[in-house]
Amino acid sequence: MLEVNGRPAKIFGLTGPDGRPGIHLAAGERFRVDLANESGARTLVHWHGQLPPWTQDGFPWPQTPPIANGAVQAYDYAPIPGTYWMHSHHDMQEQSLMTAPLIVSSAAELHEDRQEVVLMLHDFTFRTPEEVLAGLTGTSVAAAQAMARKTEEAPADKDDAGIPKPRIVGMAARAPSMAMPGMTMSGPSSMQMDLNDVEYDAFLANDRTLADPEIVRVERGGRIRLRVINGASSSQFWLDLGDLAGRVVATDGHLVHPVASNRFPLAMAQRLDILIDLPGAGAFPILARLEGGSRQTGIVLATADAPVSRVAESAEAAPPADLSLEARLMAVEPLPPRSADIVQAIVLGGGMKPYAWSLNGEYWPQVSPLMLTKGQRVEIDLLNRTMMAHPIHLHGHVFQVIAIDGRPVQGAVRDTVLVMPMGRVRIAFDADNPGRWALHCHNLYHMVTGMMTEFRYQGIDF
Ligand SMILES: [Cu+2]
DSSP states (O other): OOTTTEEOOOOOBBOOOOOBBBBEEEOOOEEEEEEOOOOOSSSSEEETTOOOOGGGSSSOOTTTTTTOOOOEEEEEEESSEEEEEEEOOOOTTTTOOOOOEEEEEHHHHSSSEEEEEEEEEEEOOOOHHHHHHHHHHSHHHHHHHHHHHHHHHSOBBBBBTSSSSSOTTTTTTOEEEETTTTTTTOSSSEEEEOSSOOOOOOEEEBOTTTOOOEEEOOOOOEEEEEEEEOOOOOOOOEEEEEEOOEEEEETTEEEEEEEEESEEOOOOEEEEEEEEOOOSSEEEHHHEEESSSSEEEEEEEEEOOOOOOOOSSSSSBOOOSSSTTTTGOOOOOOOOOOOOOEEHHHHHHHHETEEEEEEEEETBBBOEEEEEEEOOOEEEEEEEEESBBBBEEEEOOEEEEEEETTOOOOOOSSSSEEETOOOEEEEEEEOOOOOOOEEEEESHHHHHTTEEEEEEEEOOOO
């Protein structure tokens, strides 16, 4: 049970052996976990960003079905260090907070003498996810997909590359959209984009709102490693450190050359490791502001006896999450230079009305897998032909961002990247983990209405 806005809510949880949410592994420790399902429902938990064999990935393939209530499933693999998380990949349990941090310390962190602070963000609604989804589609998922397919079959304007232009039908009718004058990272200089499909009742930071935030005790002048996880199902944030200066040193668990700022965009499912050196004594709110909205959540770092004053739950509206940080990121350990064996475009399609989202014109589960061969260098061009940003996540691999809107970068190595409305991101990865792997939008409601496909290795016997 959780109390939100003074009202009780029944939620799921993922609790570790110490009774706290999630799992924290020491450097070098193996991921040897028994997942005991006491949820009252079938479930399956995905170790987001980790690189286990595909049968331990926690994705509901026919070969790896959900775990029955009351059953225990064992996992055993060598984890990679960094800030990760876990969430149900069954139905829409993720929205009901079946999510938790998965932190794997590195040997280097043992010596850095920093206090670790984990900040996990959520969007919360008293409605069931099924009610939320029905409100979005206005009908069933299948009917929305059928309607969307029909619209796609109608002759559409094509651009020079022969790619259909986005269907603007229904966009103008949507309320929470935002003009983007001077948008520089992607697409036309001025257009309407869609934000925040779902109207939430609250935004949570470590399961609490700013009405009663977590106060983390820190030392005067303390040195902090803040691990931020966006575990929200359908919301993106700007992390706001206020007057504190932060340095991003890892994205999705992987080291980047430090980028200093006090405001960082954070797409769904992404993580940031931020080093903060406190200037002295006091109380320091660490806020996450909803993109395109005025609502915020957060925690407070406070030295002993420092008075903590109330932080309002709304503030000046934050802009849409963008790629301003992404464009500055450089991997500490980039992919070894090599030419691609496969270059594949994936078109992100769909819209708000009918509410259905697609990859290459296909709606999960009716998709044709993209076939890979072990050892290949793969480059994927993510082409967003919609008016919404999509955080695209690849299972079982890490990729490097190698171009943003056609501009080559030696970008971050990560597992989830945001593709802006009408924007384009190219990623590269090595096919080194044979199996069946999902690639999908991490907006839960986009995923369940079709925005998911499969990468499948040749020569695997199913
Ligand atoms: Cu999406």
